[in-house]
Amino acid sequence: MQALIIIGHGSHLNAESSAPVYAHAAAIRASGAFDEVRECFWKEEPSMREVFDLVEADEVYVVPLFISEGYFTEEVIPRELGLDGPAPSTTRKLGRTIHYTPPVGTHPGMPAMILRRAEETAGLTDEQARRAGLIIIGHGTERNSNSSEVIYRVSREADAAGVFGHVRTGFLDQAPEVGEVLDEMEERTVVLVPFFVAEGWHTQETIPDDLGINRPAVSPMTEKDGRTIFYAAPVGTFPEIAQIVLQRAREAGARVPAGLVVGEAARV
Structure with a gap:
């Protein structure tokens, strides 16, 4: 089994902040590319620290829905998820292999x-x-x-x-x-x-x-x-972002058919 985790920043003040994460996760979930697709956030629930409890697969691909490489992608996410290092990296823990990719941006x-x-x-x-x-x-x-x-x-x-x-x-x-x-x-x-x-x-x-x-x-x-x-x-709200998430996971080794497209992403 293989799972995809999409990470967003989230916000306690603005519900729209997490909307793209849920939208892109739903598009990928509907494609059937992964056995499991989960969302998690830094400032919302479900949090990064609990997301692995929601996943059963032993092969996990983590894609940050962030614009740039920086403090959150290089320090916060690896720390919160207990990863071995910033992206691209592979961590083996609790019987799982976790592949961490660069941000979509x-x-x-x-x-x-x-x-x-x-x-x-x-x-x-x-x-x-x-x-x-x-x-x-x-x-x-x-x-x-x-x-x-x-x-x-x-x-x-x-x-x-x-x-x-x-x-x-x-x-x-x-x-x-x-x-x-x-x-x-x-x-x-x-x-x-x-x-x-x-x-x-x-x-x-x-x-x-x-x-x-x-x-x-x-x-x-x-x-x-x-x-x-x-x-x-x-x-981040463009529908094609879901395809970029998919491509990030594929680059890290996810078993995703090369010709699979998601939603309006056929042109990416």
Whole structure:
């Protein structure tokens, strides 16, 4: 038997924080790729410390639904699960073999997925996208450089693809701030994509309010200062993320048919 465990941060204050974890777990569960699929969290129940009690399989694949490698993926998760080290790693304990993978946000398929969703959010043709700009928004932190490096890497690769006129990176808690990046963009049509796991206070209120654009509940489009600004859903809510979780597990050795696709993930 083989089991999949998807780990999310969770929140005691916002129920939407865990929604993507449950949605992607449900999609993978329905595919029948694993005998068991479980969810666990740092800030919600079921907790990481109890998740192995919920699993019967002796071969377990642990995939963190996080954006970057950093404090949580390299320290908190290995500590809470009693793993031998950060990803990629294999731990043998209590008669089980536990494979721990890198987070979904560092997967090489991320730039193509973001570009595709950005075009779809704005309803742009390929030609229109080449005349538009794209800003990938990260949370950022001065405490861990790895937190921002994945955002920069994905932005560089997305820019090199040539789908949009320019692709830039903006942050909430470090320079360059997203508002400054938006002001510097030359394009009159700009798409904003939050590189966040879930909808929450930042994506629903902080970002739109700071930028003076519509909140998601109102409209994904804002006409402002002669510009059209489109605001996409957070990356972690995209249905294709379930396929990336599946690919992470396969990379670690999970017996998953190569041609298996999950939900809308056929294009990943």
